[in-house]
Amino acid sequence: MSWFQKLMPxxxxxxxxxxxxxxxxxxxxxxxCDAVLYRPELxxxxxxxxxxxxxxxxxxxxxLDAFLDDDGRxxxxxxxxxxxxxxxxxxxxxxxxxxxxxxxxxxxxxxIVMQGTVLDLPVVACAFDFNFMxxxxxSVVGEKFMAAVNRxxxxxxxxxxxxxxxxxRMQEGxxxxxxxxxxxxxxxxxxxxxxxxxxxxxxxxxxxxxASLGMLxxxxxxxxxxxxxxxxxxxxxxxxxxxxxEGFQRSEFLVEKGAIDMIVDRREMRERISTLLDLMTGAGxxxxxxxxxxxxxxxxxxxxxxxxxxxxxxxxxxADTDTDSDSDSDASxxxxx
Amino acid sequence: MNxxxxxxxxxxAELEEKIRELRHVSSxxxxxxxxxxxxxxxxxxxxxxxxxxxxxxxxxxxxxxxPNRPYTLEYIPMVFxxxxxxxxxxxxxxxxxxxxxxxxLDGRPVMIIGQQKGRDTREKVRRNFxxxxxxxxxKALRLMNMAARFRLPVVTFIDTPGAYPGVGAEExxxxxxxxxxxxxxxxxxxxxxxxxxxxxxxxxxxxxxxxDRTNMLQYSTYSVISPxxxxxxxxxxxxxxEVAADALGLTAExxxxxxxxxxxxxxxxxxxxxxxxxxxxxxxxxxxxxLDKLEAMETGDLLEQRYRRLMAYGDFELV
Numbered sequence: 131m132s133w134f135q136k137l138m139p140x141x142x143x144x145x146x147x148x149x150x151x152x153x154x155x156x157x158x159x160x161x162x163c164d165a166v167l168y169r170p171e172l173x174x175x176x177x178x179x180x181x182x183x184x185x186x187x188x189x190x191x192x193x194l195d196a197f198l199d200d201d202g203r204x205x206x207x208x209x210x211x212x213x214x215x216x217x218x219x220x221x222x223x224x225x226x227x228x229x230x231x232x233x234x235x236x237x238x239x240x241x242i243v244m245q246g247t248v249l250d251l252p253v254v255a256c257a258f259d260f261n262f263m264x265x266x267x268x269s270v271v272g273e274k275f276m277a278a279v280n281r282x283x284x285x286x287x288x289x290x291x292x293x294x295x296x297x298x299r300m301q302e303g304x305x306x307x308x309x310x311x312x313x314x315x316x317x318x319x320x321x322x323x324x325x326x327x328x329x330x331x332x333x334x335x336x337x338x339x340x341a342s343l344g345m346l347x348x349x350x351x352x353x354x355x356x357x358x359x360x361x362x363x364x365x366x367x368x369x370x371x372x373x374x375x376e377g378f379q380r381s382e383f384l385v386e387k388g389a390i391d392m393i394v395d396r397r398e399m400r401e402r403i404s405t406l407l408d409l410m411t412g413a414g415x416x417x418x419x420x421x422x423x424x425x426x427x428x429x430x431x432x433x434x435x436x437x438x439x440x441x442x443x444x445x446x447x448x449a450d451t452d453t454d455s456d457s458d459s460d461a462s463x464x465x466x467x
Numbered sequence: 468m469n470x471x472x473x474x475x476x477x478x479x480a481e482l483e484e485k486i487r488e489l490r491h492v493s494s495x496x497x498x499x500x501x502x503x504x505x506x507x508x509x510x511x512x513x514x515x516x517x518x519x520x521x522x523x524x525x526x527x528x529x530x531x532x533x534p535n536r537p538y539t540l541e542y543i544p545m546v547f548x549x550x551x552x553x554x555x556x557x558x559x560x561x562x563x564x565x566x567x568x569x570x571x572l573d574g575r576p577v578m579i580i581g582q583q584k585g586r587d588t589r590e591k592v593r594r595n596f597x598x599x600x601x602x603x604x605x606k607a608l609r610l611m612n613m614a615a616r617f618r619l620p621v622v623t624f625i626d627t628p629g630a631y632p633g634v635g636a637e638e639x640x641x642x643x644x645x646x647x648x649x650x651x652x653x654x655x656x657x658x659x660x661x662x663x664x665x666x667x668x669x670x671x672x673x674x675x676x677x678x679d680r681t682n683m684l685q686y687s688t689y690s691v692i693s694p695x696x697x698x699x700x701x702x703x704x705x706x707x708x709e710v711a712a713d714a715l716g717l718t719a720e721x722x723x724x725x726x727x728x729x730x731x732x733x734x735x736x737x738x739x740x741x742x743x744x745x746x747x748x749x750x751x752x753x754x755x756x757x758l759d760k761l762e763a764m765e766t767g768d769l770l771e772q773r774y775r776r777l778m779a780y781g782d783f784e785l786v
Contacts, residue, residue: 215782216716220701269781298691303716304727307691308780311677315653315777341645341670360641361632369632389640
């Protein structure tokens with residue numbers, strides 16, 4: 131009890147903490163600016179603090195929900211369930227950790243994949259769920275990511291991935307490490323087919339996820355303030371034995387160092403990505419049209435020589451050419467006549 | 468305590484020392500101690516056999532980083548001829564923790580890339596304890612692309628505690644450097660054979676470890692995280708490394724069972740450092756045989772087989 135409460139007469143004294151409780155989840159405090167935020171409003175702003183623009187963490191499902199158009203979504207790889215190939219046990223069995231994470235998140239594993247559209251552009255999108263064992267990548271995450279890649283390869287679609295992950299999942303040992311190779315191979319194949327891949331790195335993305343699918347985007351986007359790196363800051367501090375500078379490994383640092391293309395506010399993500407995809411996939415269509423035009427022109431080619439005199443008329447300085455010395459009349463590339 | 472022997476090797480160290488002493492005495496005094504020496508040598512053999520036939524994963528982890536274990540640059544002249552080391556990534560610098568260059572394997576030109584640790588303190592520092600920085604991986608990438616251009620198969624030797632977790636490494640894009648190699652190796656149009664000769668430390672190892680075959684020396688390890696790292700995260704205490712090593716399944720034997728690697732290359736009793744030439748011969752035989760098969764394949768088939776191999780990594784259920 132504070133000194134102020136003690137001063138108050140007991141009949142106006144309230145039961146401190148207990149009475150201050152509000153219905154669960156209606157109000158949230160921004161960790162960055164301490165503003166008290168009304169939850170429905172926060173959801174409308176995609177869990178970005180309306181006061182200070184701090185980007186809070188999003189579940190994978192909420193992420194895709196905010197990103198994709200409402201209609202025409204199809205979830206992929208929902209039938210994939212993790213196993214425990216090493217019978218791994220630390221202070222708890224891996225099996226137990228898995229079922230706890232599944233129960234708490236309602237997801238099978240740490241990646242959600244959906245086909246859909248973003249502002250009417252068809253895409254496949256996937257998002258990591260950091261709540262599920264720190265978004266760690268094991269066999270199911272790798273296989274689900276490949277479900278996304280394969281759908282893109284089959285239907286010539288672009289891929290967008292939102293990462294939030296601590297890296298490879300230790301409990302699946304080398305199986306997890308190999309998911310780095312697997313997902314990177316899939317992305318290499320997409321690149322060969324000329325299909326765009328945009329990687330959106332959200333807070334935090336480190337380790338094996340950063341060092342594979344995270345950094346392989348044709349375009350890498352960071353969310354404001356996101357921690358992105360290979361080694362975590364704690365490991366680096368232990369290695370170099372000094373305090374790391376403020377802002378080290380944040381999106382703003384990465385864009386400065388040339389590792390990512392841009393930082394995009396989550397509230398503008400849909401528009402920015404659809405513009406990028408439109409530019410990336412639009413060229414094919416335009417080039418196709420351009421090709422048709424040149425083909426038409428090529429068909430009309432045989433006649434031009436006859437119209438040589440007409441060309442002379444449009445050339446305003448053709449007279450000058452005539453007065454030039456005889457030797458280099460065509461050096462300028464103009465008609466010699 | 469002999470610093471060149473691991474804890475569990477101390478009984479071997481003592482017996483070897485005794486034998487050495489007796490030999491010395493017998494040569495000095497013309498005393499005939501042959502019988503005693505013979506007896507001790509038998510004992511040594513039995514002792515070594517007993518210790519090495521039942522190594523725990525933690526003991527194997529220690530052997531994989533044994534101070535006398537042969538490193539990439541020691542194997543190269545024993546396995547290949549005419550090695551020409553190539554330096555630098557053409558972008559930033561030359562990382563001494565990764566070595567590479569062209570050589571011939573029984574006359575067949577190849578590109579070699581391997582991680583390199585140092586033996587003495589100075590060399591260790593120069594090689595950054597075998598922990599590559601981005602420029603190391605980018606040097607490897609440059610050599611791989613060059614190998615593709617000149618149709619040279621790529622042979623890699625993995626021996627690293629992991630990619631270096633430092634400020635400069637992060638600034639220069641350690642993640643991107645590793646990721647790029649994974650993607651490029653997956654589609655490189657020449658055969659790639661990877662052999663773990665010591666420590667296969669996580670993403671830093673995998674960054675030169677994607678290919679058509681993965682071999683491991685008998686007492687090498689390959690793991691998603693070091694036993695110490697895993698212990699300090701999951702058990703909150705690095706002292707639990709021994710338990711973690713057990714849980715991670717990082718030995719060659721276990722990984723072959725799990726079909727995550729293709730072949731185990733046997734080491735002499737006591738480890739590779741007790742017979743480097745013997746190991747080199749086996750490495751050479753293994754790589755030659757694998758190259759024969761891979762080089763006979765059409766490039767398209769090779770890449771398709773590699774892709775399917777990478778896609779097969781994983782253990783999950785369908786519901």
